[in-house]
Amino acid sequence: MEVDRDEASYGRSVTRTLFAGGVVFDGTGSAPAPADVLVEDGLILDVGTDLDADEVVDCADSTVLPGLIDSHVHVLFSGVNVLRMMQTPFSYPFYEAVHNLRTTLDIGITTVRDASGADLGVAQALRDGLIAGPRIQISISMISQTGGHGDGWQPCGAVMPLLADHPGRPPTIVDGADEMRRVVRELVRAGADVIKVATSGGVLSPRDDPRHGHFRDAEIAVLVEEATSAGLFVMAHAQAADGIKVAIRNGVRSIEHGIYLDDEAIEMMLAAGTWLVPTLSAPRAVLIMADAGVPMPAAVISKARMVLEAHDDSVSRAIDAGVKIAMGTDSGVGPHGNNLDELELMTNLGMSPLEAWHASTASAAELLGIDDELGTLEPGKRADVVVLGGSVSDLVDLGERVRAVYQDGILVAGGA
Numbered sequence: 001m002e003v004d005r006d007e008a009s010y011g012r013s014v015t016r017t018l019f020a021g022g023v024v025f026d027g028t029g030s031a032p033a034p035a036d037v038l039v040e041d042g043l044i045l046d047v048g049t050d051l052d053a054d055e056v057v058d059c060a061d062s063t064v065l066p067g068l069i070d071s072h073v074h075v076l077f078s079g080v081n082v083l084r085m086m087q088t089p090f091s092y093p094f095y096e097a098v099h100n101l102r103t104t105l106d107i108g109i110t111t112v113r114d115a116s117g118a119d120l121g122v123a124q125a126l127r128d129g130l131i132a133g134p135r136i137q138i139s140i141s142m143i144s145q146t147g148g149h150g151d152g153w154q155p156c157g158a159v160m161p162l163l164a165d166h167p168g169r170p171p172t173i174v175d176g177a178d179e180m181r182r183v184v185r186e187l188v189r190a191g192a193d194v195i196k197v198a199t200s201g202g203v204l205s206p207r208d209d210p211r212h213g214h215f216r217d218a219e220i221a222v223l224v225e226e227a228t229s230a231g232l233f234v235m236a237h238a239q240a241a242d243g244i245k246v247a248i249r250n251g252v253r254s255i256e257h258g259i260y261l262d263d264e265a266i267e268m269m270l271a272a273g274t275w276l277v278p279t280l281s282a283p284r285a286v287l288i289m290a291d292a293g294v295p296m297p298a299a300v301i302s303k304a305r306m307v308l309e310a311h312d313d314s315v316s317r318a319i320d321a322g323v324k325i326a327m328g329t330d331s332g333v334g335p336h337g338n339n340l341d342e343l344e345l346m347t348n349l350g351m352s353p354l355e356a357w358h359a360s361t362a363s364a365a366e367l368l369g370i371d372d373e374l375g376t377l378e379p380g381k382r383a384d385v386v387v388l389g390g391s392v393s394d395l396v397d398l399g400e401r402v403r404a405v406y407q408d409g410i411l412v413a414g415g416a
């Protein structure tokens with residue numbers, strides 16, 4: 001199928017483009033330095049000086065960065081207002097996703113990992129160029145135990161999941177190793193690029209406790225075994241120390257949120273090389289919604305308040321200890337388009353600005369297993385490039401400072 005996604009100046013394909021006159025943050029760990037970036041046929045050909053090209057992108061007073069990566073988003077969520085969600089037609093969130101994906105791309109995020117919601121239709125529409133947005137890895141639906149973070153059972157007896165099951169999004173409430181094996185296989189069949197599991201309670205689910213671990217070793221071992229045999233990594237929504245440890249012990253690749261990290265959990269992460277995706281934006285987004293009068297169960301609001309301090313304390317100790325960290329925001333719980341606020345939140349807990357950019361580029365690419373193609377500006381990598389006004393050491397109003405965004409060397413946002 002031929003899809004024409006040209007809108008005015010977007011979508012032009014240029015043979016040889018030079019990003020000239022800027023400071024380059026290449027994601028390799030080198031200090032930012034003045035240099036030019038040469039792109040040919042969608043790939044980075046060279047980074048250096050004395051390069052020439054057919055077309056020059058003036059990057060004066062700007063920083064040239066690799067395409068940014070958000071390792072934890074929900075493109076089908078547009079805020080979590082359960083009353084509104086109950087009155088929203090089933091297919092409407094898919095159209096909202098088109099808007100959310102565009103908003104995310106506009107701030108320079110050229111790759112996302114969707115932490116539940118997006119299905120194969122969303123991924124395929126992006127991959128075919130039918131809609132504009134970041135490259136995407138999908139988890140489809142989060143595996144959860146009965147009474148766990150993904151269980152939509154309400155005290156009145158009604159069941160109101162945040163994401164309804166449908167043919168492309170199989171049910172994922174699981175108890176026991178046998179059911180676990182089948183459900184992972186169903187997710188693989190449905191097109192999952194990564195498997196997501198909740199190994200603890202959470203904030204948005206009114207009937208569970210973020211301090212309780214969910215699933216036992218036998219269940220998570222089977223999950224990781226099946227995912228691994230399908231060539232997939234596993235990400236765990238894990239807030240309780242017990243839930244974090246069951247995930248680490250059984251080979252889960254990343255801990256999402258990591259609210260109650262004790263010293264033993266941090267030691268285990270360092271030993272196993274487990275990643276942390278902090279999503280510092282997430283509990284803040286819940287409290288902002290509550291303050292704005294979005295109707296929410298009292299239990300949800302009190303849990304968001306309860307976890308905030310413990311979360312910051314855990315993440316700052318993890319940063320201090322040298323745990324591998326990738327940037328993720330949980331956008332969709334809060335608004336899409338504010339994703340880059342997460343960088344300043346990470347620096348408030350002890351990261352340097354350069355470390356925060358590294359977590360949003362090379363580290364995230366490594367976590368997602370795409371670092372052979374993305375995450376740095378080096379010869380041979382795909383030319384996902386962001387032109388940011390000003391310096392990388394200034395983290396204020398980042399989203400508004402993104403001047404141009406390229407995927408595979410093609411202008412996809414800004415740059416007019």
Ligand SMILES: [Zn+2]
Pocket residue numbers: 072073074115330
């Ligand atoms: Zn999430």
